[in-house]
Amino acid sequence: MSIEQQDAVHGRVLRERGEARSKVALLQAETDKFVRLFHNLSGELRAFPESVHFHGQAVDPKHYRREAMFDKSDYPSQEKLASLTSDLRTASELLASLDAQVLSLEHA
Numbered sequence: 001m002s003i004e005q006q007d008a009v010h011g012r013v014l015r016e017r018g019e020a021r022s023k024v025a026l027l028q029a030e031t032d033k034f035v036r037l038f039h040n041l042s043g044e045l046r047a048f049p050e051s052v053h054f055h056g057q058a059v060d061p062k063h064y065r066r067e068a069m070f071d072k073s074d075y076p077s078q079e080k081l082a083s084l085t086s087d088l089r090t091a092s093e094l095l096a097s098l099d100a101q102v103l104s105l106e107h108a
Contacts, residue, residue: 006105006108009105010102010105013098013101013102013105014102016098017095017098017099017101017102020091020094020095020098021095023091024088024091024092024095027084027087027088027091028088030084031084031085031088034075034076034081034084037074037075038075040070041070041075044065044067044068044070048065048068050063051063051064051065051068052068052070053068053069053070054069054070054071054072055069055070055071055072
């Protein structure tokens with residue numbers, strides 16, 4: 001393989017690795033957002049379960065706590081979580097493969 005061809009292959013792998021890193025970072029950010037949401041909800045459920053309510057739900061004033069009001073639309077469905085974790089696994093595996101390819105190309 002000529003030096004130009006090697007450079008082209010190396011450049012392609014580096015570009016793909018950059019894209020994979022960006023995708024992993026985006027998916028991890030989305031995962032982190034859900035972690036924070038579930039952490040807040042679980043804390044309220046642990047401390048004040050009778051006060052937890054969702055927008056649009058009637059709540060007795062004696063159990064009302066502003067901190068315990070949540071919006072259902074903020075929380076992902078099981079399908080969304082399954083899709084997110086599957087996408088993150090796939091993207092992470094691709095990134096690991098591309099990292100190995102870069103290492104191999106740099107030592108060739």
